[in-house]
Amino acid sequence: MGSLNGQNNHSSLPAAHDCLLERITALLSRWHGLQMAVQNQWGGHDSFQKSQQLAADIFSWFIHSKAPQIEDLKNLLHERMLLSLNTEIEDGSIEEVAEQLMIMHEEYLHGNR
Template identity: 80%
Template sequence: MGSLNGNNHSGVPFTRQKPEAASHLQEEITLLLSRWHGLQMAVQNQWGGHDSFQKSQQLAADIFSWFSQSKALQIEDLENLLHESMLLSLNTEIEDGSIEEVAEQLMIMHEEYLHGNH
C-alpha cells in the first residue's frame, strides 16, 4: 500500500487516469460517505436545512475535486475539509473520531486509484 501523505508514487498524474477510473473513484467517494453515520444523521435530520442531501452530494464532489487539484495531498488537509464541511454546511460537530477514519479511508482509496487498483 502506498503512503498516506498523498505522494503520487506511480508517476501518473491524477488528471491522466482513464475517465472511467475517475468516475469509479467518484462513486467510491459517494459510497463511503453514504456509510458515514455522522453525515447520514445530519442528512436524515436535515441539520443543514432542507437541502442537506444536496450538501452531502456537494461534499463528495468537493472531495473529488480536492483530490484532482491538489499536488501534495496531506491527510490533515482532508480532515479539515471534512470538518469544515460538516460544521459549516450541515451544522454538525463530529467528535467521535470518524472524520479521521473517513479521511484515512479516502486517502487509501485515492492511492489505490493512482496505482490503477480500481
C-alpha cells in the same frame, strides 16, 4: 436513511475518475455522522444535496491537489460538516473517513480501481 447513491451526470469524466467519485460517494453514504445530519436535515432542507456536494468537493480536491495531505482532508471534512451541515463530529469518525479516503485515492493513483 438517505443515501448518496444517485444518478451522476459525469459522462465526460474518464472511467477511472468516475469510479473514484463513485467510491467516495459510497464511503460517505456509510458515514453515520453525515447520514444523521442528512436524515435530520441539520443543514437545512437541502442537506442531501450538500452531502452530494461534499463528495464532489472531495473528488475535486483529490484531482487538483499535487500532494494531498490527510490533515488537509480532515480539515476539509470538519469544516464542511460544521459550516454546511451544522454538525460537530467528535467521535473520531472524521479521522477514520479521511484515512479511508486517502487509501482510496492511493489505490486510484496505482490503478487499483
